[in-house]
Amino acid sequence: MTTAQKISQESIYRERTPGSFEAFKRAGEVMPGVAKGAYYYAPYPVTIARAEGCHLYDVDGNRYVDFANHHTTQILGHNHPAVVQAVERQLAQGIAVAAPMGIETALADELCRRVESLEMVRFCNSGTEATLHAIRLAREYTGRHLIAKFEGGYHGSHDAVEISTSPDPAKAGPADRPVPVASAGGMPPNATDNVVILPFDDEAAVEAIVAEKRDELAAVILDPKTGVIPQRMDFVRAVREITARYGVLLILDEIVGFRASPGGVQAQCGILPDLSTYGKIVGGGFPAGAFGGRRELMSLLDPTLGKARVFQSGSFSAHPVTMAAGLAMLEVLTPDVYAGLDRLTDRLVHGLEDVFARTGTVATAATSGSTFSIYFTGGPVRTYRAVAAADKGPVSAVYLGLLNRGYYLSNGLAMNCLSAAMDESHIDGLVEAVAGTLEETRS
Ligand SMILES: Cc1ncc(COP(=O)(O)O)c(C=O)c1O
Incomplete structure (x- = not known):
């Protein structure tokens, strides 16, 4: 991936999120960078105004499908x-x-x-x-x-x-x-x-x-x-x-x-x-x-x-x-809810694997339960050394690219998850967003 392409994801992001940038600057005056370490990613995090079901709304009015779900906690979506x-x-x-x-x-x-x-x-x-x-x-x-x-x-x-x-x-x-x-x-x-x-x-x-x-x-x-x-x-x-x-x-x-x-x-x-x-x-x-x-x-x-x-x-x-x-x-959280989440997770993982194959991207979707991680390496990823060997180069641009398309994942792409507030349209939407982002960001 070239620097120019990385900059383009970042510049789209900056254009979409001026209110978040202002909030970030104000926060940094009274807290070391952010309120807690996990909030930070470069260039600055979006500040969220409201969450409902499987959606987040930021202070600039952008809507995201939430695949982070409060560090996996909000398994039912927000405000069940x-x-x-x-x-x-x-x-x-x-x-x-x-x-x-x-x-x-x-x-x-x-x-x-x-x-x-x-x-x-x-x-x-x-x-x-x-x-x-x-x-x-x-x-x-x-x-x-x-x-x-x-x-x-x-x-x-x-x-x-x-x-x-x-x-x-x-x-x-x-x-x-x-x-x-x-x-x-x-x-x-x-x-x-x-x-x-x-x-x-x-x-x-x-x-x-x-x-x-x-x-x-x-x-x-x-x-x-x-x-x-x-x-x-x-x-x-x-x-x-x-x-x-x-x-x-x-x-x-x-x-x-x-x-x-x-x-x-x-x-x-x-x-x-x-x-x-x-x-x-x-x-x-x-x-x-x-x-x-x-x-x-x-x-x-x-x-x-x-x-x-x-x-x-x-x-x-x-x-x-x-x-x-x-x-x-x-x-x-009844067995039926788990079965529904598992079905959607299968659909997502198959969709992502197809996209990786289609776009010639060396990447793996590691999954268990209704959580998933995207690693830029051939799978399976079962050891720390395999995670450490994955290519970290594309992570930031892909993450920003997905935000620019309205999909909010965990910021290292490693601890993403579904919620029961989602349906197939959200899954298919993320798969297409990953495809589009990979096309846009590949070298
Ligand atoms: C497996 C595991 N153990 C412990 C923790 C720490 O939990 P907490 O962040 O609530 O302190 C986490 C947090 O992500 C975790 O995933």
Whole structure:
């Protein structure tokens, strides 16, 4: 792709979005660039005025079909009436109080009913907090300190897991024996000492590393993903078998898992993790996290049994409005809704594959559940090293090209998803928009 063509996508974008540019400039005066890191892409993000169903409307009046859906959370589309009504009902009872209001038990019941491995759950405010607390539980329960995570796996932003999320392969060691690399500045130098890195998609390497570290290893945390680096189900099952064989706990990160099925990825694979972590959909669009698992493990949190061995609380944890929204969203997510989403996702992936073939583009649509990623590499993409080897050159121009055509994806094209507010016309529209954008931006 030539610089002139890249500039042309950007100049169309700038012409369409002067109000967003003004909003971006004002924001940068009082926040470092943007309000949160994920908002930013070059040259500046669109500022959204309103969301409804599967559409976003920006401050300049442009309409987009939303394939980002609030980082995958809005699986029903925006402002689903069941969620809005549940929130309004809860608000009428009071925004929040420093006491249980009962609605949290209803959501806990729903989660334990849907997911066989959940005997008990606790609530927090984000996926980050959920993995933090699940890891503490695993360490306290086993009396061991090491955590194993997969290279390229993302489990939120705390020191135990923000390691090797997107390392420079040149610094990350051999593919079957990766070394831990801190992902963010500001971590203590010994943060990497507590983490062992495993490669995705390689059962033999996983077994060798787990066997070697078994005496120090509290847990393996695995995001089977739903989207960014989708894993084979038999690989997920193998990780469950390996951890069980060596007496190491398995934490399944299901923070995007309710994209896959009513019981998450674990129900699809037929496994029972020791602990599972949740976020996104469980809060129905409000800040949420949850973690849960076997009673014996979760009991370490129980203050009625004496002093809890692991403390977990938080001013906003189990917020009643979040609980009401999450419960309403889960209740709408019946098997039929999943079947409809899966049908649309199949149509999209086939459509994209046809477009890649038709336009001679070396690219892959990686998918699982109703999430999808576009990588400029031949597939399949099942390891971090495969993602790292993909051509990043076209991403920005294609992303801007799609915005210019009225399609809003995740800004690295890696964590896109459908919503139940879409129909075939939105899917076919995106396929044609990708075709048009690729034609326009290819070298
Ligand atoms: C698999 C996974 N785990 C954890 C997280 C962190 O969740 P949160 O952003 O709510 O802290 C994410 C966020 O995208 C995620 O996808």
